[in-house]
Amino acid sequence: MEISEFQKIMYELYAHNDRRRGGKATMLWLVEEVGELAEAIRREEPEKIEEELADCFAWIGALANLYGVDLEEAFLKKYPGICPTCKQKPCICTD
DSSP states (O other), X not given: OOHHHHHHHHHHHHHHHHHHHOHHHHHHHHHHHHXXXXXXXXXXXXXXXXXXXXXXXXXXXXXXXXXXXXXXXXXXXXXXXXXXXXXOSSOOOOO
């Protein structure tokens, strides 16, 4: 699946709810899901980690749709196959 296909699915399923909810409330849902992901990682629960990663990805898609951002385009612009900081592949930055 292309990122644009994912974003279209999210739009078709949830855009009406996302518009009603608005950007700030949608962002809070993403933050909640990130918290659930953190808890799943802390507990080392692989199935839950998978589920929460999918939820986080879905909410990111919802936000992108709300703000008219093409995720695929934005990602490739920021990450064109090299690290945006050190400009290397693989990245040689230190944390």
